[in-house]
Amino acid sequence: MGVQSPNLMRNKKTCRAIGIPTIDLLMDRTLVSQLIIRACEEHGFFKLTNHGVSSQIISRIEEESYDFFAKPGFQKQQAGPLTPFGYGCKSIGFHGDKGELEYLLLDANPASSIPQTTKAISNDPEKFSCVVDDYVQAVRDLTCDILHLVAEGLGLADKSTFSRLIDDVESDSVFRVNHYPPMDQNQKVLNPISKFQMHDTNLPNNATPSRVGFGEHSDPQILTILRSNDVGGLQICSRDGLWVSVPPNPSEFCVLVGDAFQALTNDRFKGVRHRVMANSNKPRLSMMYFGAPSLNAMVSPLPQMVSSNSPTLYKPFTWGEFKKAAFSLRLAGRRLDQFKSSQLRCLNLASGDITNEGLIEMVQKPPLLDELHLYCINISKKDIKAIGHSCPHLKTFRLNYKGNRDVYLGCDENALATEKTTPGLRHLQLFGNRVTRDGLLAIIDNCPHCNYMLATGQAYMASLMLLLEALVRGQHDIAMECDPAEKYRESLQGNIEAGIRYTVYNCARGSSSAEKEMHTWKIAQICIWP
Ligand SMILES: C=C1C[C@]23C[C@@]1(O)CC[C@H]2[C@@]12CC[C@H](O)[C@@](C)(C(=O)O1)[C@H]2[C@@H]3C(=O)O
Ligand SMILES: O=C(O)CCC(=O)C(=O)O
Ligand SMILES: [Fe+2]
Numbered sequence: 001m002g003v004q005s006p007n008l009m010r011n012k013k014t015c016r017a018i019g020i021p022t023i024d025l026l027m028d029r030t031l032v033s034q035l036i037i038r039a040c041e042e043h044g045f046f047k048l049t050n051h052g053v054s055s056q057i058i059s060r061i062e063e064e065s066y067d068f069f070a071k072p073g074f075q076k077q078q079a080g081p082l083t084p085f086g087y088g089c090k091s092i093g094f095h096g097d098k099g100e101l102e103y104l105l106l107d108a109n110p111a112s113s114i115p116q117t118t119k120a121i122s123n124d125p126e127k128f129s130c131v132v133d134d135y136v137q138a139v140r141d142l143t144c145d146i147l148h149l150v151a152e153g154l155g156l157a158d159k160s161t162f163s164r165l166i167d168d169v170e171s172d173s174v175f176r177v178n179h180y181p182p183m184d185q186n187q188k189v190l191n192p193i194s195k196f197q198m199h200d201t202n203l204p205n206n207a208t209p210s211r212v213g214f215g216e217h218s219d220p221q222i223l224t225i226l227r228s229n230d231v232g233g234l235q236i237c238s239r240d241g242l243w244v245s246v247p248p249n250p251s252e253f254c255v256l257v258g259d260a261f262q263a264l265t266n267d268r269f270k271g272v273r274h275r276v277m278a279n280s281n282k283p284r285l286s287m288m289y290f291g292a293p294s295l296n297a298m299v300s301p302l303p304q305m306v307s308s309n310s311p312t313l314y315k316p317f318t319w320g321e322f323k324k325a326a327f328s329l330r331l332a333g334r335r336l337d338q339f340k341s342s343q344l345r346c347l348n349l350a351s352g353d354i355t356n357e358g359l360i361e362m363v364q365k366p367p368l369l370d371e372l373h374l375y376c377i378n379i380s381k382k383d384i385k386a387i388g389h390s391c392p393h394l395k396t397f398r399l400n401y402k403g404n405r406d407v408y409l410g411c412d413e414n415a416l417a418t419e420k421t422t423p424g425l426r427h428l429q430l431f432g433n434r435v436t437r438d439g440l441l442a443i444i445d446n447c448p449h450c451n452y453m454l455a456t457g458q459a460y461m462a463s464l465m466l467l468l469e470a471l472v473r474g475q476h477d478i479a480m481e482c483d484p485a486e487k488y489r490e491s492l493q494g495n496i497e498a499g500i501r502y503t504v505y506n507c508a509r510g511s512s513s514a515e516k517e518m519h520t521w522k523i524a525q526i527c528i529w530p
Helices: 029-042 055-069 073-077 116-121 125-153 163-167 259-264 319-327 335-339 356-364 381-390 411-417 437-446 458-462 464-472 486-497
Strands: 007-011 016-020 022-024 045-049 086-092 097-107 174-180 212-217 223-228 234-237 243-245 253-257 274-277 284-291 346-350 371-375 396-400 427-430 452-455 479-482 502-506 524-528
Touching: 016 045, 022 029, 029 045, 029 125, 055 097, 055 125, 055 174, 055 284, 073 086, 086 116, 116 125, 125 163, 125 174, 125 223, 125 253, 125 284, 174 212, 259 319, 259 335, 319 335, 346 356, 356 381
Parallel strands: 022 045, 346 371, 371 396, 396 427, 427 452, 452 479, 479 524, 502 524
Antiparallel strands: 007 016, 045 253, 086 097, 097 174, 097 212, 174 284, 212 274, 223 253, 223 284, 234 243, 234 274
């Protein structure tokens, strides 16, 4: 029975110990699932021990890979160029990224037949395909187990929510074998002011990493299962931006959260940025299974990951769309940014040439909008309803006019229109409005969280006492600012005597807060303007 055993490493730059979560799959299932969730949230990375993939399956693919990379260059080139699968050397992707490695990129779709390139990879292509298939199948099963555990940990009713995506016969998963040739001793660069420390015992004491094997990036897919020989070089970027070297261990798997998982979980998990430094005098061999959905599967946030506290961060998009955009960027590109929904939270619009249709269209775009200020824009009850529907997160709504009391602005209509469509409303400001008792009561009855209301207007004052009654019933915690009316003070005083506590602000602008406070009322604050 194991426990989570963080490999404590020291980062030289900060002398801070950093723990890499290592999870033993033989531990209690509930615990494993909780540890996986925590690791995906905090690091986007963890190591797996007792993963259950047969060591025979692993050593067979490892042997085949060593055999291939030991071939002379011209023979290996016959398995290239990448179309999109095959052999690649030093060039990564199609946009000029370079690395000190050579690699094989293969289709990991369960339905794929022996590709043409396999014939150039091995003298026994059937055997090679079998060995690859066995390995891919084993790591795909492992990936599905992990994804089941994640669904359990997140409390999803359907435990195959994630695993089904990569188990799909049309899954776009990829298998890759990277070979980093050893570094010639003469190539070692001695750089005493390097920011990073390699956790590579094969390095001479005074050598610092200098040769980039695989540049910084995050993997675009859902989950990556990485296994390497005993040569280090992999580094992950911690949440505070420091590179952490991952000690190599051939009996373990490294699990990396990819961009697609970040989007599916609405950023609850973060794709881990990583890179490989190739400074060892021994060759590093690593094998990665990149679990991806089918090209037409949606990878935008699952509805279960979205709530009023965590509004959706991404527009709807398919894996195919994301892959296309991702592959059009260079390695280090911030790929998910293109799919982010607008982060705009507050919109301030004053009178202008905007039509009501234009206004509604505008407020529909930023899904996180929680504050809307409209000044001197005539809108109808219908428009307010449309705003409510378009802005589900609206918390503050200011609908202000110049205070011209001669203009009748259908204020009750407006107030009533907040009914049901803006249940999350907390602050409502209605300047220059003529809201009546009915209008105000509609708001407080239908917007249970509305605890701040700012209004001016005579009719509004007339309804003050009714409003107070509602407050007294304990429904709301409301702050109000309104025209002064001495006569209402008496009524308020009556309420104090009836045991209600309140604060009356004599809101002469500029007066000190000590002067403002006269009484304390448990439920409401009432601001009376001079
Ligand atoms: C520069 C690139 C190489 C890459 C495609 C990309 O445009 C950006 C992501 C890279 C990556 C990283 C994870 C996998 O190794 C990979 C096969 C993938 O799916 O995305 C590579 C791509 C590649 O080497 O072609
Ligand atoms: O080779 C490694 O260890 C990691 C390579 C990698 O990050 C990748 O191929 O995406
Ligand atoms: Fe990667």
